[in-house]
Amino acid sequence: MNLKRWGALGTAAVSLAGAMVVTGGTTAAHADTRCDWSWIYINDSPGGDPKEAARGHSHNTGNHYISYSSWSDYYQKYAWYWESDNDGGSDGDTYDTYYSWNLCDHPAW
Structure with missing residues (x-):
């Protein structure tokens, strides 16, 4: 059971990190001065x-x-x-x- 939980947490962390990279790129282009x-x-x-x-x-x-x-x-x-x-x-x-x-x-x- 613990192994499944850690696996799910790892997957969530990777997804969140990917979303942050995409958002950061979008924000950087949007904040162009x-x-x-x-x-x-x-x-x-x-x-x-x-x-x-x-x-x-x-x-x-x-x-x-x-x-x-x-x-x-x-x-x-x-x-x-x-x-x-x-x-x-x-x-x-x-x-x-x-x-x-x-x-x-x-x-x-």
């Missing part, structure tokens, strides 16, 4: 805000774009502030929200 950007479109679902071009990144999990950047005297670098494009699909658009920030050696534009 690197110091470069390309032109993307935000608000492109029907019923939302007018579609517009923005500086940012497109991901499977959504779009993130730079709302503004500024010089930081404290860090002696440029701070880039990222927003999430909360495009609501067929039910319209919801307000975009603050996502994250990053320090970069050059201004965003």
